[in-house]
Each structure stands twice: as C-alpha cells, then as structure tokens.
Amino acid sequence: DYVPFIIFVGSLFVVAGGIHVRGSFVGRPIVNVAFLGLGAVLANFMGTTGAAMLLIRPLIEANAGRTRKMQTFIFFIFLVANVGGALTPLGDPPLFLGFLKGVGFFWTAEHLMLPWLLCSGVLLFIYFLIDSACFKKDVADGFKAPAETKAFAIEGGINVLLLAGIIGAVLYSGFSRSGIEFTFLNVHFALESIVRDLCFLALAGLSLMLTAKATREANHFTWDPILEVAKLFFGIFVCIVPVLEMLRAGHDGAFASLVALVTNADGSFNNTFFFWLTGSLSAFLDNAPTYLAFFNLAGGDPAVLMTTDAQTLMAISMGSVFMGAVTYIGNAPNFMTVAICNERGVKMPSFFGYMLWSVGILFPVFFLMDMVFLT
Secondary structure (H helix, E strand, O other): OHHHHHHHHHHHHHHHOOOEEEOOOOOOHHHHHHHHHHHHHHHHHHHHHHHHHHHHHHHHHHOOOOOOOHHHHHHHHHHOOOHHHOOOOOOOHHHHHHHHOOOOOOHHHHHHHHHHHHHHHHHHHHHHHHHHHHHHHHHHOOOOOOOOOOOOEEEOOHHHHHHHHHHHHHHHHHHOOOOOEEEEOOEEEEHHHHHHHHHHHHHHHHHHHHOOHHHHHHOOOOOHHHHHHHHHHHHHHHHHHHHHHHHHOHHHOOOHHHHHHOEOOOOOEOHHHHHHHHHHHHHHOOHHHHHHHHHHHOOOOHHHHOOOOHHHHHHHHHHHHHHHHOOOOOOHHHHHHHHHHHHOOOOOOOHHHHHHHHHHHHHHHHHHHHHHHHO
C-alpha cells in the first residue's frame, strides 16, 4: 500500500508545485478566508494534497509581511488539508477506498454536504475572528500592504491539464474492472491499479520536463517536503500493520474492548463511538486503512451501509476525514504543509503545540457534528 500511496502523493506534489499563482494578494482576514474557503472546495476535485500544494505557496506570499500569521496555516491544515475533502472520493484517500469497495460516487456528497457546510462554516468563522484580532495588532505594529502590485496570472498552466490527468487516472482505476489480476511477492495487483500508478509517474515526469525552471523557482520548489513525508509515512505504514490486524480481529483481538464500544446492547451500531474511534485512530495512524477497518467492522456491505446503516457510514467517513486534522501525521498534506512553511521561514507550533490548537478548536466543533448528525 505504501508504494502507490507515495506515488500518488508525490505526483500531486510535483504537478501542483509547477503551478505558480502570481498576484498582489495581501493577507487581510477576508483574503485569507477566501483562500481557505476556495481550498476547501478545490479539495473535493483535486484531493486535499493537490489543493494544499496549489494554494500553500501563494498564501505564504500573501502573508509574508505579517508578524502574527501562524493561525492561518494551522486553519489551512484544518480546512484545506482535511475537512475540505469530505464530499467526493477524489477528496481524501479513505473515501476513495470506500468508492472502490462499492460506495456510490455521489453518496458522500449527498450525505456529507450538510456536515461539510456546518463544519467548514464554523471553522472559517472562528478563523476570521482570530485573524481579525491578529491583523489589528499587526497594523498597530506598523504592517502596511506592499506598494508594488502584480497582475494576477497563473504560470505553468500545462500542469492544470496534468492535474486533470491525475484525477482521470484515479477515476479510471475506480470505475474500470478489467478482470486482469496477478500476484507478485505475495502482493495482489489489478491491471487498472498498475495503469493508474504508471499514469501518475508519467504525468509527474511530464510536469518536470514541461514546466519552466523559473516557475518552480518562483514557487521555491524543493524536494525536501515530499522526502520528509516519504520517510515519516514509511515508518507509519510499517508500524500500522499489527494495529490494523488487531482491529480486524474484532471481538477476538487485542482491541476487543474498543470494538465492543461500537455495538449497543441490542446489536445496533453506536454511531458516536464509530465517529470518535475512527477519528482518533485516523489522527495517529493512516486514515485510509483505519477507514477500511471500521468499514469492515460495520459489516462491509456497501448496499446496507449506504441505506439502512447510512448514519454509521457517515460516522466512519466523517471521523476518518475530519479528524485527520488533529495531528501533523493524520494526513499526508498536513506534514507537507508544515515542511513547506518551515522551509519558507513561517514559524509553526511543535507537534504537541499544534495539538493544543486542534483539540481546543476542533473537538468542540466535532462534538457539535456528533450531536447534530449522529446522535
């Protein structure tokens, strides 16, 4: 699972890194809110990784003159790198795995639209209040908008087409059923998965060849962020194997006490516990296999989960997507965003410092989601 994961994330990193959004953006609260809101929408069409990599650099440029700006990139992780991608299987890997298991392509949009709107709206409002207060202090300290202006333009436009190609490859692998399968080193492969990964590599190679060097330099593009993600998630993927096997063991495994929490005395599912357990494990493990583990724990029948147990599938989907924002390692674009921010001189909180923000802000919002949609 690690190899196709890093190929997908790496190709999005390369292609999005070849798109330079030029313009005289000034990091006023309303401009930053527009960036975050746009990113939350784009995440559903180009994935949280693609949206994050496309917008993080112009957002850094827009806030370059501000002193108090850490909150902008923390909420960027909340909204663009996680919550925003809840409406389509293209948005976040867990939902794509659900799509491969038989969940309808438009099921997520139909059932998660209201949670997505409420969660995104509340987070944008909280951010606007925080950033407005910080902006007033920056202005009081002498912050002024740059006098020099630049016309809006998108450089490296060929990468927009290549990005569409990546999305097309994802859709192909989801809808295509060639029936051609083989096993290599005890790992099972389907032809459409191989074709998809080869497309990713080819599109990333085309991006490197066709993008002008000056465009990547304008983006301050380096390989360090993706290399850090590759190393970190290699360790996560190795260590997650026994944990997932214990989850799959259900009532007979080491996590039997946790598994028992998701089932009520009458045999019905406890959606609140599905939401919080899926989310909590997704925050510290990879959210895609965690989604699959709880999907199977809920019966694994997509026809039943999309109808009779739709609220349970909502809980699993919301938990895996939303709570990936709780830690830096909850989702790949989280760590990539932090790496780029650090590389560009933006001060970000430590691992546990970030969790003070995420727990303090996100958990009350998640409790609201639970009460409104799952209880």
